Structures are given as structure tokens and as C-alpha cells.
Amino acid sequence: MSEILLKNVYIDDRRTDILVRGNIIAKIADGIEAPEAESIDCSRMAAIPGFINMHTHAAMTMTRSVKEDMKLQPWLQHIWKVEAQYDKDILYWGNKLACLEMIKTGTTCFNDMYWGGDLAALAVDEMGIRAVHSYCMLDNGDMEKAEKERRALIRDFEKSRSFSSRNMFAVSVHAPYTVCEDNMRFAAMFAEQNDLLIHIHLSETEQEITDSQEKWGCSPVEYCERLGLLSERLIAAHSLWLSPHDIELMGAYGVTAVHNVNSNLKIASGYKFPMEELIAAGANVTLGTDGCGSSNNLDMMEALKTAAILQKAWRRNPEAIPLDTLLKIGSENAAKALRLNAGKIEEGRLADIVLIDMNNVFFTPNYNFKANLVYSANSSCVDTVICDGRIVMRGRKVEGEQEILDNAAACGERLMSRIQF
Amino acid sequence: MSEILLKNVYIDDRRTDILVRGNIIAKIADGIEAPEAESIDCSRMAAIPGFINMHTHAAMTMTRSVKEDMKLQPWLQHIWKVEAQYDKDILYWGNKLACLEMIKTGTTCFNDMYWGGDLAALAVDEMGIRAVHSYCMLDNGDMEKAEKERRALIRDFEKSRSFSSRNMFAVSVHAPYTVCEDNMRFAAMFAEQNDLLIHIHLSETEQEITDSQEKWGCSPVEYCERLGLLSERLIAAHSLWLSPHDIELMGAYGVTAVHNVNSNLKIASGYKFPMEELIAAGANVTLGTDGCGSSNNLDMMEALKTAAILQKAWRRNPEAIPLDTLLKIGSENAAKALRLNAGKIEEGRLADIVLIDMNNVFFTPNYNFKANLVYSANSSCVDTVICDGRIVMRGRKVEGEQEILDNAAACGERLMSRIQF
Known part of the structure; x- marks a missing residue:
């Protein structure tokens, strides 16, 4: 079984050694001897658990910066036009590019909401990280479409049985306002029967709340409760516009909320994510980037820092969301949501480890590693990434990087050539 | 005269060549021949003007992450305890570290508010960038101290006459609430007489506004007007809590406002910086990081991105602060404030140029360079920095970098050993 030895690595305010055997953190102790292991001198590095991006649409890297500074509706029209021109090649290289970016920025697992999970799973497999794929049901109340969506979900779930162990599958429901009641119920039932997680966009905009009250006489969260969707299986992306009763419900059912701070700010959906309230209620709070x-x-x-300082600002309390709470949100809470034995540097856990280079301006002086990591550094300090016990980036170099950049750029040009703006 | 030729560089959505001669951008044209010049292949790079950090306390790099997640008053007590233990070595290496960090993140000039400008000027000189130094007057209403502060300002101004051309000097007034009326008036007069800029903390917290109304019956901006401080010389850091009348005044006098978005968020001073209103009123809007x-x-x-998306969020308008406006805030407006012939890539301007490496995930695909620069990339894409026609960083390597990191780390340890928390 392959072994990696991290020598003299900084972890929890001390220096020690970490032995990775197979895909597991086998031992954390001083002075470990492992002559067969690939040894990495970590005297200038710290080990942290890989970040887990709990809400993204990976293939949307191909829409990065395609239209900017626009209001939601005209912007969506553009994005859909672009996505309608995707082909398999674009999907594949878009996913490769997403994986590359995640590796470079210290993310070892992502929870994806998209279609075409098999190409994404192939990309993830090749790149060496983990992902949860899905088939995103979306019917806009069209009963014929709804029937097709159920069949497509079942088909993709069956396909997912042949995924490698680093690729998982979840049921995905686009949103309460784009999926009919029947399919919302179906998603809950199907997830329960097959022991799957459910990924949904929930309470993202104020308009969504108003519309929900008008249509169903209750909030989107209450509507989800009524249809049997609230449970520990549910991963609710955004969860931005929540009433105290919504928060209570999400806590009581142990729902996972995903804060997508930069997306919420940039498209002006809102900024008062009830992080403290959700945590206090017992909900599981995690973080995502949304799609590009x-x-x-x-x-x-980047998302961790923005989330932390924004919470402090609108709460008018610089003590809000201390660093330990924040860092759990970036990995440990997410691993729990995904039922993944990762998210912590601990013996017996999966070896999903990021080595942070501290020999740079952002960690000088280094009175407080966690503060420097979140408030001072950026992802350029990610030096080495280990996922499932395998080194996927070393000294910031990822195998095949240039090929991915070149192919993704070419796909981008082809995509644009198909579109009349 | 030394020459640098930037071959095939991306600028304003096209590719061309830039010839730097001496410290000036001599020519921008296709196919420039300059056999004597040091030629840089820029086929994967874009040229942007160096960023200008309009409000910082450079030597406070040595207080980076020293105390976190605390309310303002107890936090300040700690910081002052730490700063009281500074010696010349700590000041010098703190400034070297600040310059190094600024170079690595694409900043070629900073507007500093601190003391000991001669050591800072030495550091800036050695590192090859530009700065505006100051003597920060602060008397807390003590008349004896006020007299000393005036003398110290005059002394430091005299010393500054021997600064090299890349180091400038400004009058600095800590804040209306920490500097007596006499010295506020003195600062205005002294700046006028010697044709200097004035750097001040203004309207940073809501408390400051309440206190000002109580003490002077007007806002801090109105108080500054009364004492003759409002003019195009004034650089008002923070300018966060402004009434419509304050904004009107700042516009009418052509004051420069400096938004310090990350500092304002993190210490929870506020987040509704009136960027659009100040611009509409005719004030000059710029950006700073504040001290570490x-x-x-x-x-x-990092500050540019946070500033942009935060404006969009609280205004509930994704169209707010388009990219061209934002990028001017990062350099052109600041150059204007500092009366520096820089801030734009244009023939005849000072050659303060940053080369951005686009061969990475953040610029792939690259449908919109400016959007990728601000919303996708981070400072790790800064590849090469030219200041005053001299290359100060090439391929992310700065001369003497390791020595600075080591010395600053050692200074940090010494500093901590002197302090009882």
C-alpha cells in the first residue's frame, strides 16, 4: 500500500509528522519512521483538511465572465443561450477546468448541481478529487417534462452505480418554483428509498419568498416540509431569505444550508445569511462558490474570508463567526453533510489534505496561523493537495494543466462562435 | 537611458507592444523595434497600471493577525501595546515586508499614515516602488503635545526634502476627534503653504458622527470645512458615514475619499460606502487596504473585488459600479489625487506597469479580461511589476525576498517576546 510521510508539518499550533497509508491518515505523531513512504519536507508548511465546495455547477466554468454587471433576468437569458450550445467536449473540458481550479485553490471535493454527471465523473476521476454529481430535475410545471425528468433521474442514478468510489450521486431538485409538487415529492421518496442526498436551490431571493407565499401560502422551507423534503438528506443552497420559523425547521430536521456569499453579493440576491441563527438552531452550515x-x-x-467579514459587518459585531467556527464551515461540516469520513486531519480519516505554504508575505509574521490563512492569505498559498491518499498537486503543479487550459480556451472560442449576442 | 520592451502584450482588448524608456512609457504601437531594450515576451500577459493603495499604515504588517475577532476598543488596546514596543529594526523590516507584499500583489504606490517616514522611505527606495509618507499628528487635545506635534511635523517635512523622487511627503492628521482645533487649522495652513496633500481618517464609525454632532454641532466633514481642511489636497480615509450634505461638500471641494472595504467589514465599522453618490457629487473615489x-x-x-460586489449587494443592483469605474478607482483616480503622472497605460505617463499572467484557470476562458481580473483572479496572477521604469518583480521573484521574510519573522518574534498579553 502506498505511503506518504509529511515530515515536520504544522498542525493545530504544533509541528509533527503525518503518515498517509493507502487513502487514510494512518498516524499523526512526532518522529514517524516510514522508509517506504514518499517523504515531503513540510518544515515551511501547514496541513489543513481539503475544502469542500458544497454548491457549484462545475461545467459553468465555460460561462466564466461571459456577461457581467447585469440584472438577473437578462443575465439568465444570456447564460441559457450559452449553455444551450454546450456539446460533450465543452462539458468534459469545462469539468476538467473546474477540477483544476479547485485543486489549485485547495478544494478536494465538490457538490455539483448539473446534468451529464457521467462526463463530470470522468473528469473528476482523472483529476483525482471527489464529487457528488446529480441529475438536476427542472420541469417548470410541465407534466410531460416532469415525467421525463423522473425517468432521467432514475437513468442517471443507475449509471452512477458504475462511478468510482470518489464519485457519488445525489438527487437534485432545481428549486421549489421550477419543479412541480409531484416531482418534489418524488425526489424525497426516491432519495429515501435509495439512501441519497438531495441538493436544492432554496430561498435564494426575496422574490422567491413573496411568490411562495402567494402560491402556497407558506415559505419555500415550509413548503418543502409539507412535501417531505426536510431531513438530514437535504442540502439547501443559498438559504438566504429565512424566517425565524424556517430557521427553526431547518435546525429541527438537521438540514444542511450552503452559503454562497460571493454569488449572493454579486448578483445582489442579499447579504444577511443567518449563519449564527442556523448554527444555534442546530442546522448544519456549509459554504459554496456557486457556478462561475x-x-x-x-x-x-476567498469565499471563507468574504463570508466571515461580511457577517461581522452587517451584525455590527467583530466577534461574530470566530475562526474555528468558520474553518469547520469550510470542510468538517461539509464532510458530515456528504457522509464523508473526511474534513479533519485526524487518524482514521480519509487523507484529503492540503499543504499550505507559509513561507510568504501573507504568513509573515505568523502569530496566528488560522487568522493568516483566512484573513491574510489567498489560494496561491496552496502548495500541495492530497486527495484519497494520492498527491494531485505538488509545488503548485498539476499534471496535464497546460492541456486543460488550452482545451478549455479552445472550447470557449468555439462556444462563443456559436452565439449571437 | 535604459529601455524595456513589452512584446505582444494585451491591453484594451488588443495586442500591441509597449516601449518603456527611462521611467516613462515612451511608445505604444505594433511591431516596435528596440534592439537595445530588455525585451519581455508578453504573449500570455496583459498590462495594467500598478494599483495605488490610498490608505495604509505600512509598518503595521508587524501587527498582522496579532489579535483577532475582537471588539474595537479592547483590540486597539492590544495593538497600541504592540506598537509601543516597536524599535527601528522592526519599523524598517515592517516597511520592507509591506513593500514586498505590495509588489507581489501589484501595487506600485501607497499613501501611508504613520511616523518615522525616513525609515519607510529607505525601505521604499530599496524596494523600488513609490510612497507618500507623513507625520501623523495626534494630540488628544493636550496643548503641550499639540505644540510638539507641530514641531515634529515641520521636522519630518524638512527631512523629507532629501527623499528620493519616488518618496513624497504629506501632512497627516489622525482624525478630527484626536487632533485639537488649532492643529487641524495648522495642518490646513501648512499644507497650503508648502503645497502638500493632507491625509486624514474621516467619518469612519457611526459613533464618530454622534460625538461630532454633540461636540461641534455638525458632522466631521462640516467641521473640516469650518477649519479650512476641505480641498483637493484632502485625502479622507474611510468617508463611510456621510450625510447627503457631507457628500455634496466633498464633491464641491473635490476631496478624495478612500474606501477601505475589508477593514470596514472586519472591524464592523459599516458597509454602505456611498461610492455612487460621491462620484456623482464630483468627489474623487479611491481605494485602500488600511493597515494589517x-x-x-x-x-x-482582493479589495477591488470585495468593494464591487458589496456595492452591488447592499444597493440591490447588480449593475452598480461597472468594471471601468472600478478599475479607475484602483489606480487612475488615485494617481490624480497624488498628483502623480501615473495610473494609466498611456504614452508619456510614468512606467508603473503590472503584467498579469493570463495563462491560468482564473483567465480561462477569457471572454472578458477585466471581469476575470476583478471577479475571478487573485493577486497570484501578478507576474511582473515595473515601477518608475525599473523591473521590481519578474516571474513573481523579488530580489532579497527570503531575507525580508526571515528578518520580519524574527522581528515579529522579538516583538512578541516583549509583550505580556
Whole structure:
């Protein structure tokens, strides 16, 4: 079984050694001897768990910066026009590019909401990280479409059985306002029967709340409760516009909320994500980047900082969301949501480890590693990424990087040539 | 005269050549021949003007992350305890570290508010960038102290006459609430007589406004007008809590406002910086990072993104602050404020140029360079920095970098050993 030895690595305010055996963190102790292991001198590095991006649309890297500074509706029209021109090649290289960006920025797992999970799974497999794929049901109340969507979900779930162990599958429901009641119920039932997670866009905009009250006489969260969707299986992206009762419900059912701070800010959906309230209620709070269409990168380190300082600002409390809470949101809470034995540097956990280079301005002086990591550094300090016990980036170099950049750029040009703006 | 030739560089949506001769952008044209010039292949790079950080306390890099997630008053007590233990070595290496960080993140000039400008000027000189230094007057209403502060300002201004051309000097007034009326008037007069800029903290917190109304029966901006401080010389850091009348005044006098977005968010001073209103009123809007004590880095690229998306969010308008407006805030407006013939890539301007590496995930695909620069990329894409016609960073390598990191880290340890928390 292959072994990696991280020598003299900084972790929890001390230096020690970490031995990775197979895909597991086998041992954390001082002075480990492992002559067979690939040894990495970590005297200038710290080990942290890989970040887990809990809400993205990976293939949308191909829509990065395609239209900017626009209101939601005209912007969406553009994005849909672009996505309608995707082909398999674009999907594949878009996913490769997304994986590359995630590796470079210290993310080892992502929770994706898209279609075509098999090409994404292939990209993820080749790149060496983890992902949860889905088939995103979306019917806009058309009963014929709804029937097709159910069949497509079942088909993609069956296909997912042949995924490698680093690729998982979840049921995905676009949103309460784009999926009919029957399919909302179906999603809950199908997830329960097959022990799957459910990924949904929930309570993202104020308009959504108004519309929900008008249509169903209750909030989107209450509507989800009525249809049997609230449970520990549910991963609710955005969860931005929540009433106290919504928060109570999400806590009581142990729902996972995903804060997508940069996307929410940039498309002006809102900024008062009830992080403290959700945590206090017992909900599981995690973080995502959303797709590169709405926000423009997949950088979890950037998202962590923005999330933290924004909470402090609108709460008018610089003590809000201390660093330990924040860092859990970036990995440990997410691993729990995905039922993944990762998210912490601990013996027996999956070896999903990021080595942070501290020999640079952002960590000088280094009175407080966690503060420097979140508030000072950026993802350029990610030096080495280990996922499932395998090195996927070393010294910021990823195998095949230039090929991915070149192919993705070429796909982008082809995509644009097909579109009349 | 030394020459640098930037071959095939991306600028304003096209590719061309830029010839730097001496410290000036001598020519921008296709196919420039300059056999004597140091030629840089820029086929994967874009040229942008160096960022100008309009409000910082450079030596406070040595307080980076020293105390986190605290309310303002207890936090300030800590910071002052730390700063009281500074010696010349700590000041010098703190400034070297600040310059290094600014170079690495694409900043070629900064407007500093601190003391000991001669050591800072030495550091800036050695590092090859530009700065405006100051002597920061602060008397807390003590008349004896006020007299000393005036003498110290005059002394430091005299010393500044021997600064090299890349180091400038400004009058600095800590804030209306920490500097007596006499010295506020003195600062205005002294600046006028010697044709200097004035750097001040203004309207940073809501408390400051309440206190000002109580003490002077007017806002801090109105108080400044009364004492003769409002003019095109004035650089007002923060300018966060402004009434419509304040904004009108700042516009009418052509005051420069400096938005310090990350500092304002992190210490929870506020987040509704009236960017659009100030611009509409005719004020000059610029951007700063503040010192590493309150925010934790000097990264202008990070600040630009946060500033933009935050404006969109609280205004509930994704069209707010388009990219061209934003990028001017990062350099052109600042150059104007500092009366520096820089801030634009244009023939005849000072050669303060940053080369952005586009061969990476953040610029792939590259449908919109400016959007990728601000919303997708981070400062790790800064490849090469030219200031005053001299290359200060090439391929992300700065001369003497390791020595600075090591010395600053050692200074940090010494500093901490002197302090009882």
C-alpha cells in the first residue's frame, strides 16, 4: 500500500509528522519512521483538511465572465443561450477546468448541481478529487417534462452505480418554483428509498419568498416540509431569505444550508445569511462558490474570508463567526453533510489534505496561523493537495494543466462562435 | 537611458507592444523595434497600471493577525501595546515586508499614515516602488503635545526634502476627534503653504458622527470645512458615514475619499460606502487596504473585488459600479489625487506597469479580461511589476525576498517576546 510521510508539518499550533497509508491518515505523531513512504519536507508548511465546495455547477466554468454587471433576468437569458450550445467536449473540458481550479485553490471535493454527471465523473476521476454529481430535475410545471425528468433521474442514478468510489450521486431538485409538487415529492421518496442526498436551490431571493407565499401560502422551507423534503438528506443552497420559523425547521430536521456569499453579493440576491441563527438552531452550515456564471471562480479560500467579514459587518459585531467556527464551515461540516469520513486531519480519516505554504508575505509574521490563512492569505498559498491518499498537486503543479487550459480556451472560442449576442 | 520592451502584450482588448524608456512609457504601437531594450515576451500577459493603495499604515504588517475577532476598543488596546514596543529594526523590516507584499500583489504606490517616514522611505527606495509618507499628528487635545506635534511635523517635512523622487511627503492628521482645533487649522495652513496633500481618517464609525454632532454641532466633514481642511489636497480615509450634505461638500471641494472595504467589514465599522453618490457629487473615489492590524493584508486586487460586489449587494443592483469605474478607482483616480503622472497605460505617463499572467484557470476562458481580473483572479496572477521604469518583480521573484521574510519573522518574534498579553 502506498505511503506518504509529511515530515515536520504544522498542525493545530504544533509541528509533527503525518503518515498517509493507502487513502487514510494512518498516524499523526512526532518522529514517524516510514522508509517506504514518499517523504515531503513540510518544515515551511501547514496541513489543513481539503475544502469542500458544497454548491457549484462545475461545467459553468465555460460561462466564466461571459456577461457581467447585469440584472438577473437578462443575465439568465444570456447564460441559457450559452449553455444551450454546450456539446460533450465543452462539458468534459469545462469539468476538467473546474477540477483544476479547485485543486489549485485547495478544494478536494465538490457538490455539483448539473446534468451529464457521467462526463463530470470522468473528469473528476482523472483529476483525482471527489464529487457528488446529480441529475438536476427542472420541469417548470410541465407534466410531460416532469415525467421525463423522473425517468432521467432514475437513468442517471443507475449509471452512477458504475462511478468510482470518489464519485457519488445525489438527487437534485432545481428549486421549489421550477419543479412541480409531484416531482418534489418524488425526489424525497426516491432519495429515501435509495439512501441519497438531495441538493436544492432554496430561498435564494426575496422574490422567491413573496411568490411562495402567494402560491402556497407558506415559505419555500415550509413548503418543502409539507412535501417531505426536510431531513438530514437535504442540502439547501443559498438559504438566504429565512424566517425565524424556517430557521427553526431547518435546525429541527438537521438540514444542511450552503452559503454562497460571493454569488449572493454579486448578483445582489442579499447579504444577511443567518449563519449564527442556523448554527444555534442546530442546522448544519456549509459554504459554496456557486457556478462561475454567477460568481466567477471556485475559490473557497476567498469565499471563507468574504463570508466571515461580511457577517461581522452587517451584525455590527467583530466577534461574530470566530475562526474555528468558520474553518469547520469550510470542510468538517461539509464532510458530515456528504457522509464523508473526511474534513479533519485526524487518524482514521480519509487523507484529503492540503499543504499550505507559509513561507510568504501573507504568513509573515505568523502569530496566528488560522487568522493568516483566512484573513491574510489567498489560494496561491496552496502548495500541495492530497486527495484519497494520492498527491494531485505538488509545488503548485498539476499534471496535464497546460492541456486543460488550452482545451478549455479552445472550447470557449468555439462556444462563443456559436452565439449571437 | 535604459529601455524595456513589452512584446505582444494585451491591453484594451488588443495586442500591441509597449516601449518603456527611462521611467516613462515612451511608445505604444505594433511591431516596435528596440534592439537595445530588455525585451519581455508578453504573449500570455496583459498590462495594467500598478494599483495605488490610498490608505495604509505600512509598518503595521508587524501587527498582522496579532489579535483577532475582537471588539474595537479592547483590540486597539492590544495593538497600541504592540506598537509601543516597536524599535527601528522592526519599523524598517515592517516597511520592507509591506513593500514586498505590495509588489507581489501589484501595487506600485501607497499613501501611508504613520511616523518615522525616513525609515519607510529607505525601505521604499530599496524596494523600488513609490510612497507618500507623513507625520501623523495626534494630540488628544493636550496643548503641550499639540505644540510638539507641530514641531515634529515641520521636522519630518524638512527631512523629507532629501527623499528620493519616488518618496513624497504629506501632512497627516489622525482624525478630527484626536487632533485639537488649532492643529487641524495648522495642518490646513501648512499644507497650503508648502503645497502638500493632507491625509486624514474621516467619518469612519457611526459613533464618530454622534460625538461630532454633540461636540461641534455638525458632522466631521462640516467641521473640516469650518477649519479650512476641505480641498483637493484632502485625502479622507474611510468617508463611510456621510450625510447627503457631507457628500455634496466633498464633491464641491473635490476631496478624495478612500474606501477601505475589508477593514470596514472586519472591524464592523459599516458597509454602505456611498461610492455612487460621491462620484456623482464630483468627489474623487479611491481605494485602500488600511493597515494589517485592522484588515490583514495589503492586497488591492482582493479589495477591488470585495468593494464591487458589496456595492452591488447592499444597493440591490447588480449593475452598480461597472468594471471601468472600478478599475479607475484602483489606480487612475488615485494617481490624480497624488498628483502623480501615473495610473494609466498611456504614452508619456510614468512606467508603473503590472503584467498579469493570463495563462491560468482564473483567465480561462477569457471572454472578458477585466471581469476575470476583478471577479475571478487573485493577486497570484501578478507576474511582473515595473515601477518608475525599473523591473521590481519578474516571474513573481523579488530580489532579497527570503531575507525580508526571515528578518520580519524574527522581528515579529522579538516583538512578541516583549509583550505580556
